[in-house]
Amino acid sequence: MNNLIESINQAVGEALQRVEAAENAADLEQIRIDYLGRNGLFPELSRQMSSVAPEERKETGRAFNTGRGSIQQALDDAGKKLGSDRTKAPKGIDVTLPGRCPRVGHRHPISQMAEECVAVFGRLGFTPMNGPELEDIYHNFDALNTPADHPSRDAQDTFYLPDGRILRSQTSPVQIRVMETHQPPVRIVAPGRVFRRDTPDATHGMNFHQIEGLYVDRNVSLADLKSVLQYFARELFGKDVKIRLRPHFFPFTEPSVEYDFSCVVCGGKGCPVCKNSGWIEIAGAGMVDPAVFRKVGYDPEKWSGYAFGLGIERLAMLRNHIPDLRLLYDNDVRFLEQF
């Protein structure tokens, strides 16, 4: 046995005693640094290995490795013991006390519905677009083929600004803005806030939200429109929902339709929500009127397209069984946290 082996054994003995006496993790860490750390005793001892006679090297190396291993082992064991002691708190805890709840945020039902609509149409390749809420008459009415003396232009129904612009009464002007700046084909949806000069009640507000859809391409037909609306109805309200088109009139579409969903409450059997008709009126749609195409410089002989609208609040109310529109704008957290 050479001096080095003696030193090793001595160091191991000391180290193990210190481990035995250690009270906490910091003590153990200090022991590790003193013996095994980069500037500790063991690296120092290993540097002395070169002075050991070659025939003793094997034995010395073994002592070195064993010693180092036993210190490491002792440290690990002591560390585990420290940990298990900690969990063995003498009294334990009352696990039934209230937990610390992270705050949970909620998206507004209007946002949820708008996002869902955009997502559904997004799956069908429609890109979301925006437009200004302070809109000019041209985009809101003229370009949409609305006659100069159409009642919807009345100051009775539409909010005007002193400079003659208006608060957009529909999301349809976004159609115009998109067509003015993009050549067909275009396939967009425009979610957004619109304004009507209505006193708020259970189904009206001075502002509400719409989503506008527009697809212009070659050979687009009413059947394409119906199919997209049918897909949308199923995605939103389930596979059994049917749609029905009824002829209607809008200045910017021809043919124009209104579309209904089979009642999402009673499934079409008849109930108070659908006034026993089995159908719920959803919104308007139609084939883009040739006059609109001419306004934006599209050739109506070459292109055809459909446009549709949706009321976000109406859909949210239907799906979440919300009886009064004003609840959506009251922002009572007891209401908002339900969604």
Added chain:
Amino acid sequence: MKISRQWLSRYVALDCDDATLCRKLTAAGIEVENVESDSTVPAGVVVAKILERKPHPDSDHLSVCQVSTGNETLQIVCGAPNCDAGKLVPLATIGTVFETAEGSFKIKKSKLRGVESFGMMCSAAELGVGDDDSGSLVFDDGKTVGTPVADLFRGDTRIEVEVTPNRPDWLSIYGIARDVGCLLDAEAHLPEVELPESGVRRDDLVTVEASDLCPRYIGRLIRNVKIGPSPEWLARRLESVGLRPINNVVDVTNFVMMELGQPLHAFDLSKLSGGRIIVRRARNGEKIVTLDGREFSLGNDNLVIADAEKPMALAGIMGGEFSGVSGTTTDILLESAVFQPSNIRFSARRLGISTDASYRYERGVDFDMAEFASKRAAQLILETAGGELGCAPAEKTTGRPAEAVIECRFDRIRSLIGTDVSNDEMTAIFRKLQLKVDAVTEKSCRVTAPLFRLDLTREADLAEEVARIGGLDRVPEIPVSGTVCHPISEDAYRKVKILRDAVVGAGYTECVNYSVIGAATALTDSRFAESDLVKLANPLSPEVAVMRPSLFGTMLGTVERNVAHGNRELALFEIGRVFCADRTKFPEERIELMMLLSGHPHGERFSQEAKVEYDFFDLKGEIEALFARFGVRDCRFVALDGDSRFEKGFAAAIEIGGKVVGAAGKLAAKHVSWRNAAPVYCAQIEAAVCFAAVDRLRREFRTLPQYPASSRDVALLAPANLTHAEIVDFIRNSHVANLESVRLFDVFSDEKLAGENLRSMAYTLTFRRTDRTLTDAEINQAVEKLRARLEKELKLQLR
């Protein structure tokens, strides 16, 4: 528009029940909004035969009858004196529901004085078909046992429909009949009129000066009429569509308007100065008192029907006071005219009058119908009020307008509506709609629209007719298809969604407030002055008058309402467009984010923990976390004075790269309800900042540290007014070698320190190199250098 089924059936054979009729109307674009039937007999009441009558064993006035409904024989206990065997009576079977003023009641199996009864025999009064309640209604022997009694007492059905503005031809019963004929494959026919015209010519009766506004005017003289109440049939017809009968002549004009869609007016000839009519523009300032007693001052844009001196009627809108028919009228001048729609609309709007006549004129009446309607009305007046024609119809017209001729390419229509409709089917639809079809080839045809269909001018309009009459339910559902379009890159929507998700993820609940608000609410945000507000020219009320300049005002209202409802734990936000008139301050429209905290972070816990209230640093930390999420690193909170939204000393401007992008702080007391015990912290942030960060955000991998870090603590006594940010900035700007981070771990002050206006701050400095492990010596050296600078340059005492 109200329709009476009975009335409608005068012009077209209605070979279907109400439900079918209504379904077809709706499917053809005449949307049925309400249906009301006169029939009061509930389903379940059938014609039944009394087979046997026996006295009730336990009652003087009741009988026990065996009654056959055809299917079965039922025992009925009956109190009617006339329920003799052999009679046919109405029997309400079990399950029949009667609707009465007191509510509904259902016929059930019952026991009357111990004898079971399986239904009820009904009196005329009980069925609502008469007043007799003395005994059971008895039918004559011709009736078949088992027939629903409702079928025997079919009343009228009133159907209310929505008429879209493009179809003024549906504003009459006959007009509806025309389309119904098309839907039911029956032909609609006009009422027959036989009127031997007078040979007397009175070309001077009517003068049209403003022929641009009145393309056709037909006047008739009818003399020696006797004004009185209308005959019952006429009064009933008017009542069936919601009009009140007045007198025979007025009722005829209203009847013909409802029947044919042509408004008519009857003048009392004796009231017309000069005994004739002049159709002219009103003179500026000219006045008229209408028959409802209101006076209007007119202008050159208003068309009037005048006599030789003064206006007697607002053309197409309303008659003048005393110009019309009264009890003493004997001679009348009957007007049937066509006016320019936009002028009538203009006048009606400007004067604020809307009548059945103006409603029709605004939308456009049928040029051709004016003549027939005049004749029809004259005949009915002669029938109901007597008298004789005073002259031949006096007509002034600019001539019949041209009919629209439309080229119709069959393939084009098919491709537009996506339905496989044959050429023949299309031309058949056009013909059934009374459109003229000629030049039919394999590919196309020529369609001429009659003057009652002014909405048909283009091929697309014909496509609508084919879709409508052919049936929109025939439009097939095909697989969804479409071109994936060149991506239109407008991702404002996506950015709002990313921001919303982030704030929701931080535990805030989203609010949506109205964006048209009152000026007072708007100006609670002291950043804005009256002149910054985007004001409406036609506000709904003072509270609905301006566009919100920020989300602040309405959010205060939201807090107030919630607190009033006892909702004290609030973590709210809104992302919304806000508006500013002064474009040097802000863009006219932009998006703002507002976040708000009030209450207790852990109200659900207990003891001290539950009592802890949110403070400024909760909100600040969440904003910083939000910015960090978007990769914004240079965000600073700078003490903000003089913003009256916040309590003094508890507010910060939020700066990014030295630019103010928002503010955060404790709401000033004036903005917080006395009911809200906890302080409210809120922040307003320009969303554009986050959006710009989203644009820049490209997350790139950075190599994880290979070598360990080492830390040293530095504690110092600093003047209380020296901010944490200033100390950190100083340290950072001191170019301390290998300094990785500076973290505050303690702030301490006691009475003694406070007395000296000092506080103790302690920082952990962390050092690291990416290429090797640092030695103690070099770290200590760096710390010593820093300590020296802190002492020397910031004059701090190191501890």
